[in-house]
Structures are given as structure tokens and as C-alpha cells.
Amino acid sequence: MTALLDAHLVTGHSGFSMDVRLRADAGETLALLGPNGAGKTTALRALAGLHGLSAGHVTLEGRLLDRPAERRWVAPEHRGIGVVFQDYLLFPHLSVLDNVAFGPRRRGLGRAEARAVAAGLLARVGLAEVARRRPRQLSGGQAQRVALARAMALDPVLLLLDEPLAALDARTRLDTRAELHHHLGQHRGAAVLVTHDPVDALVLADRLVVVEDGAVVQEGDAETVTARPRTEYVARLVGLNLYRGRAAGHRVALDSGEALTVADALDGEAFAAFPPSAVALHAERPEGSPRNVWEARIAGMHRHGDHLRVQLDGALRAAADVTPAAAAQLGLVPGRGVWAAVKAAEIRAYPA
Amino acid sequence: MTVDPIARVRRPRGVPLALLVPALLGLAFMTLPMVGLLLRAPWRTMPRRLAEPEVLDALWLSAVTATAATGLCLLLGLPLAWLLARVEFRGRGLVRALVTVPLVLPPVVGGVALLLVFGRNGIVGSLLAETLGVTLPFSTAGVVLAMAFVSMPFLVIAVEGALRGADARYEEAAATLGAGRWTVFTHVTLPLVAPGIAAGAVLCWARALGEFGATITFAGNFPGRTQTMPLAVYLALETDLEAAIVLSVILLAVSVTVLACLRERWTAAP
Incomplete structure (x- = not known):
């Protein structure tokens, strides 16, 4: 069986190079785990088409999105990939409802139809009552859910989440994590999550991909990775003393x-x-x-x-x-x- | 006695005289002429003066041409500012320098240059005259052109600054939601930098309103057609000092209003 997402991301910029292979099946959530500067966000941006590859490829649902060798590159707006950005990037000049309706509008829906779709999505994440507010009037947890609803509005084949919980305080984080887990479970496509928090990765993801210095150092389900760390970073993350010999x-x-x-x-x-x-x-x-x-x-x-x-x-x-x-x-x-x-x-x- | 260093820093009266005196002189130098203008203004005859047809003509012509010039600057300057702020290309620094040239160029030189290109025998001017039968010099359209030439940098610089300050990642977010580059520009970029565009447009309009050198060189001084407020002031100075003062007071009032508008804009900007 071929995977829903099959990517080989090769890119680099001044003093940093990345070579990462990722595969995800339908319904699977992948967590990219790694220290700051490991290249997690770059990998996510490359998948979204916001960062050009120098080699490798990205295939989604059998469709070739990137292959620098063949000068193939599909623009972000034509990829069918939803992104939840780290600080959400809700459009400040639009209401919450219109933020979520932005995607459906671009798909050609009329204003009223798009708003109806958006209202439905907001109701699903429990935010029907803030639909008319501006993004700056939202709490961190609400903004996160709006960002998720906005990204899900186009029913993307692949959902990318960049540190979706990093901006939240500890209490909100716990609730939002549980909710995110619920929504990811309902997502039929694949999801790739970037985080440096092992708890997020363990709770939300089916499979962990640990990235250090632009390369995958370990990959596997939560049990394997936590029980058998293969680098100092992973060992510290899961709280183990690790030696090689x-x-x-x-x-x-x-x-x-x-x-x-x-x-x-x-x-x-x-x-x-x-x-x-x-x-x-x-x-x-x-x-x-x-x-x-x-x-x-x-x-x-x-x-x-x-x-x-x-x-x-x-x-x-x-x-x-x-x-x-x-x-x-x-x-x-x-x-x-x-x-x-x-x-x-x-x-x-x-x-x- | 020991001196507490923090107390010394906090002492409000620590301005050296060598700086304070020239600073106050500079302030007086800039404000006194305006005060003088207001003191000499014939306030009693002002309403009658304002209703004079020459004054009204000049006022109306100035308002219309400055607004048209601002429109032209928006039409051409917004895309130019976007290009400078968002697209990396070779020679971008050079283009930016070229855009700012009219800022430092004496307006008269600008007028001469416009004449050479858009004049009857100019490269573009002769083409326009032959194909469309349009002659720009010494026409109202010529006034607009001269104004746009000198005020375009104000708009481009203000908008480019706003674009650079705006978070480009909003545009990326819009792209991932299916928006093409043009939709991103109209639905995300423009609303995000709207305060900057407004500020740039107001500056641009104010500069166009005060334009003198390029206008008189390229468009001449024909009452009702190309005689804008500054030209009318200059002309009145030789014949009717009081009229010149009245016109100047109007221009001063407009400038102060523009400044007040900009302050509002700038403090209200997110």
C-alpha cells in the first residue's frame, strides 16, 4: 500500500541543511519532535509549499506536489494542505467567522454559503458565540481552536500543525490538547504536528519522528521511542540515562x-x-x-x-x-x- | 558629599545650555513665520476675499488636481511599493533610489524633465499628440502629472515601509487557504497596510497641493486651468499682498489639518 503522504525533503540555507523522509497513512498523525533549530518548522513549510526544496519530492494522495529534479512545484494555494501556524495568524481585519470562511470563499462559495460552512465549523469546536468577534478579542485557547477550524474548513488531505499548543498557558494547554486530540481523531486525512514538547507528541501522535540537525534520528510509535531512545536528546526528553557501547x-x-x-x-x-x-x-x-x-x-x-x-x-x-x-x-x-x-x-x- | 548616580540621571533639569538655546531658537525660527502670517491676515475681510472667483477657482483647481494626482500615485505607486517590499530582484536598491530621486530633485528640474519627455516634441509627448491628439503641457492634466511626479515618492516610501512592517506570514496563511497572489494582495495585504496607505495618501496629497516649481514649468500659470493655489499666491504677491496672505492662510490651515489627520492615523494604527 502506498502512503497518503510520501515526502523526501531536502533543502538548506546558510549553514543548515536538511534531509528528512516522511510517510503518513490516511488517518495517521505524525509528530515531528526535536530541539529548536532542528529543522521541524522548515520541514512543515516545505510540505506546505512555503519553502522550496532543493531535491527530493512531495507526493500527496498520489499527486506529485514537488520534485525539483523535474522542476515541478505546486503553489501553496493549490496543494489542499491545511496549516495551523504557531501563533495562529488569524487575519486581524476579519471577524472570527470570516476568518474561517476565508478558505471556502476561495473555493468559490458565495459569501452566505461560506459563512454557513464557517458557522458550522465554529459550532463544532464550541465557539459559535464568538463568531462575530475580532481575533484580538479571543483568548489563546479560543484563537487556537479558530485556527484549527479555519485550516479544517477546506477538508484538507493533509493537516499541518506548527507547535499548536506552545503559545498557551499550562491550564488552557491541557484542555486544548484533549480537544485537539479529539479533532485529529476525526480527521480522515493525515496530520503532521511539529512540537518540542514530548507530552504533546505522545498524546496527539500515532508515530513520532525525532529530528535533530536536519536529519531523522529516530522514528517509531510512542512506546518504542520512549523505551529505547537512540540519542541524548530523546533520552533527556523521556527522562532516561543513555549510553552507547x-x-x-x-x-x-x-x-x-x-x-x-x-x-x-x-x-x-x-x-x-x-x-x-x-x-x-x-x-x-x-x-x-x-x-x-x-x-x-x-x-x-x-x-x-x-x-x-x-x-x-x-x-x-x-x-x-x-x-x-x-x-x-x-x-x-x-x-x-x-x-x-x-x-x-x-x-x-x-x-x- | 556623594552623589547618587541614579538620582543624577533622573534629575529633570539636566539639559545643557549649549543644546537648549539652539533648540529653542530653532523652534522659534520654524513657528514665528507662521505666527506672523496669522497676525497679518486680514481676518475681517476674509469671508469676502474667500468668495472671490479667482480664489475659488484656484482653490477648486488645487483640490481637484491634488486629488487626481493622489489617485494616480495610488494606482501606480501601490504596485511599485509592493514590488519593492515583497519581490526580490536584481537592482532593487537602484529602483528604490530612482523612486526617491524626485524627493531631492529641485521641482523646477522635474518640470523641465517632464517637458522634455511629455512636451510636444518629447518622446512620449509627440506620440500622444500624434495618436490621441492629446497635449499635456500647459493643461490641467499637465498639472496632475507634475504633482504626481513630485509626490509619488511620499506614497511609495510610506506604503513600502508599511508593507515591510506587516507580517508577511499572514500572506502565507492566506495562500495555504487557497488564495492566489492577487487575492492575497487585495484581501489580506491591502487591509493589513491600510493605515500606512492612508498616511501615505494624505502626505502625497499635501505635497501635491503645495507643488509649485514643476507645475509652473510644465503646466504654466493659466487662471482656471493650471493656476493652483501656490501659483496664485506667487502671482498675488506682486499685485495684491492681502490676497496672497489670505491664500497662504488657507494653505496653512490645510497643512495643519493634514498633520492632525496623520496623527490620528498613526496613533490609531495597530
């Missing part, structure tokens, strides 16, 4: 020279990962069962939820979570030396 049986020799004893047996290039909560800190070298034990120095600590996250420096740099009580008992302060221990059963190892 060479595995031989239950032993992974790390690039830094240390070695970890792990539960899974494998051979060859491998990643080893464990959560900060798996790290136990001791004032003296602990005795007992076979464990990974090393001497470390406390580089820093900060509150993280209801416990303290301790950054460990030394042979193995890692983050460890301890309770405030344990921290007080051990007398943990930055600069202090401690012993860190992780059970082999807590460390996951997988091929690189």
Missing part, C-alpha cells in the same frame, strides 16, 4: 571505558538505558549482589516532582532521583563524593 553477552563496554552489566544479553553495537529512579546513592561502597557500582561526584541537584534529581559527574555521568529524606540523610550537597549503584535488571540494552 559494545555489547558482549550481559556486558556492555561503554565508549567512555566503563562497563555496565545488563539484563538483556546481546552482541555488537548497543545502547544501554536506565531511569534516574533506578540509581541508588550511598555514602559508602555498597556490598551485596552483582551490581553496577561506581564512584561519582554530585555536580548539581534540583527539584523534580516530589523528589530531587541529582546530576552525577565522574566515570559515568548520570541523573539519579532520590527522596528529599534520603538526600538529607546522606547529606547530599554539590561537590560531594558518593557511590552510585544500579541493578542489572534495571538496565535495558538494545542494538544501536
Whole structure:
């Protein structure tokens, strides 16, 4: 089966180059996740036809939209792609209703018909009562929903969302996220979402594509990506300590020279990962069962939820979570030396 | 005694005399002539003076030609401003420089140049005379042309600035909603920069209203046909000083009104 969206985005500008492949099926929501400047927004703009490709292609529903090699390029207005922009970009000189009716009007509907369509869409996102207002009179959450209704008004084959929740405060974000999830579920086409927030990506997307420095570094469903991160960035995002090395049986020799004893047996290039909560800190070298034990120095600590996250420096740099009580008992302060221990059963190892 | 540095910065009377004195002199230099004009104005005979046919003719002609010139500037200047602001092309800097030339060019030189091109023997002028039987110099249309020539830069510069200040991503958003470039221009770009266009048009109109040098050179000084207010002021100065003052007061009043309008526009702009 061919995918609804099949894209190979190659582009670049002063000191930045991008080469990203994306595929999405009908009804699927893809999240482009990555740090600032990774090229997520550029990828989205390229799909929308707002940023020219230097090579590669974009095919949507079997229709070739871009192929620089054949000098093929379809203008944004003829792509049938809806975009929800980061700061929504609602037209300030039009009412909310006319903002949503803008697309249907361009499709050739009369003013009254287009407004009827828009009113229906606004009712669907629960905003019928603000239809006559100007965009500047809306709250952030309302503006986000209007932007979504405006983009959906043309029933696009592909919906692009650029950081759709980034401009909202925490409370509004929670409600809007749930609503967006609901609307994306009803969208029959594909959707590509750009975000740097892993929670947005995990809640809203069926599949995660992690982009760093203009390239895809990891791809997969939420479970795989969170359980088996493949880069430092993803590991930090999902809250895991990640190391790369060479595995031989239950032993992974790390690039830094240390070695970890792990539960899974494998051979060859491998990643080893464990959560900060798996790290136990001791004032003296602990005795007992076979464990990974090393001497470390406390580089820093900060509150993280209801416990303290301790950054460990030394042979193995890692983050460890301890309770405030344990921290007080051990007398943990930055600069202090401690012993860190992780059970082999807590460390996951997988091929690189 | 120690001086608190912050208190020193906040002290309101910290203006050096070397700056204050020339500043006040400059202010007086600019306002005194206008005050003088108002003091010398024959306020009692003003209503009768205003009703004189020569004054009314000049006033009417000025209003009509300045408005027509502003219309012409909008028609040609808006697309030009858009081109300069939104399209990257080779020689854009040069084009921008060319557009601003009439700002610094002595208007008389502009008038001479217009005569050479649009005059009876000019490249365009001879063509117009042969094909359409139209002669522009020394006609009301010539006045409009001369005014448009000198006031176009005001419109182009104001609108280009507004276009550069407007967020071009609104135009991208419109494109993703199915709007072609022309629809984007008319439905999104123009409304977004409307305050800038209005400001530019008012400036343009005011400049056209005051136009003297290019007009008298290219269109001459025929009462009722090409004699606009500034030309009437100049002519009256030699025969009837009081009439000149009356006309000047009118022009001053218009200028002040324009300024007030612009302030409104600028403060009301989003």
C-alpha cells in the first residue's frame, strides 16, 4: 500500500541543511519532535509549499506536489494542505467567522454559503458565540481552536500543525490538547504536528519522528521511542540515562571505558538505558549482589516532582532521583563524593 | 558629599545650555513665520476675499488636481511599493533610489524633465499628440502629472515601509487557504497596510497641493486651468499682498489639518 503522504525533503540555507523522509497513512498523525533549530518548522513549510526544496519530492494522495529534479512545484494555494501556524495568524481585519470562511470563499462559495460552512465549523469546536468577534478579542485557547477550524474548513488531505499548543498557558494547554486530540481523531486525512514538547507528541501522535540537525534520528510509535531512545536528546526528553557501547553477552563496554552489566544479553553495537529512579546513592561502597557500582561526584541537584534529581559527574555521568529524606540523610550537597549503584535488571540494552 | 548616580540621571533639569538655546531658537525660527502670517491676515475681510472667483477657482483647481494626482500615485505607486517590499530582484536598491530621486530633485528640474519627455516634441509627448491628439503641457492634466511626479515618492516610501512592517506570514496563511497572489494582495495585504496607505495618501496629497516649481514649468500659470493655489499666491504677491496672505492662510490651515489627520492615523494604527 502506498502512503497518503510520501515526502523526501531536502533543502538548506546558510549553514543548515536538511534531509528528512516522511510517510503518513490516511488517518495517521505524525509528530515531528526535536530541539529548536532542528529543522521541524522548515520541514512543515516545505510540505506546505512555503519553502522550496532543493531535491527530493512531495507526493500527496498520489499527486506529485514537488520534485525539483523535474522542476515541478505546486503553489501553496493549490496543494489542499491545511496549516495551523504557531501563533495562529488569524487575519486581524476579519471577524472570527470570516476568518474561517476565508478558505471556502476561495473555493468559490458565495459569501452566505461560506459563512454557513464557517458557522458550522465554529459550532463544532464550541465557539459559535464568538463568531462575530475580532481575533484580538479571543483568548489563546479560543484563537487556537479558530485556527484549527479555519485550516479544517477546506477538508484538507493533509493537516499541518506548527507547535499548536506552545503559545498557551499550562491550564488552557491541557484542555486544548484533549480537544485537539479529539479533532485529529476525526480527521480522515493525515496530520503532521511539529512540537518540542514530548507530552504533546505522545498524546496527539500515532508515530513520532525525532529530528535533530536536519536529519531523522529516530522514528517509531510512542512506546518504542520512549523505551529505547537512540540519542541524548530523546533520552533527556523521556527522562532516561543513555549510553552507547559494545555489547558482549550481559556486558556492555561503554565508549567512555566503563562497563555496565545488563539484563538483556546481546552482541555488537548497543545502547544501554536506565531511569534516574533506578540509581541508588550511598555514602559508602555498597556490598551485596552483582551490581553496577561506581564512584561519582554530585555536580548539581534540583527539584523534580516530589523528589530531587541529582546530576552525577565522574566515570559515568548520570541523573539519579532520590527522596528529599534520603538526600538529607546522606547529606547530599554539590561537590560531594558518593557511590552510585544500579541493578542489572534495571538496565535495558538494545542494538544501536 | 556623594552623589547618587541614579538620582543624577533622573534629575529633570539636566539639559545643557549649549543644546537648549539652539533648540529653542530653532523652534522659534520654524513657528514665528507662521505666527506672523496669522497676525497679518486680514481676518475681517476674509469671508469676502474667500468668495472671490479667482480664489475659488484656484482653490477648486488645487483640490481637484491634488486629488487626481493622489489617485494616480495610488494606482501606480501601490504596485511599485509592493514590488519593492515583497519581490526580490536584481537592482532593487537602484529602483528604490530612482523612486526617491524626485524627493531631492529641485521641482523646477522635474518640470523641465517632464517637458522634455511629455512636451510636444518629447518622446512620449509627440506620440500622444500624434495618436490621441492629446497635449499635456500647459493643461490641467499637465498639472496632475507634475504633482504626481513630485509626490509619488511620499506614497511609495510610506506604503513600502508599511508593507515591510506587516507580517508577511499572514500572506502565507492566506495562500495555504487557497488564495492566489492577487487575492492575497487585495484581501489580506491591502487591509493589513491600510493605515500606512492612508498616511501615505494624505502626505502625497499635501505635497501635491503645495507643488509649485514643476507645475509652473510644465503646466504654466493659466487662471482656471493650471493656476493652483501656490501659483496664485506667487502671482498675488506682486499685485495684491492681502490676497496672497489670505491664500497662504488657507494653505496653512490645510497643512495643519493634514498633520492632525496623520496623527490620528498613526496613533490609531495597530
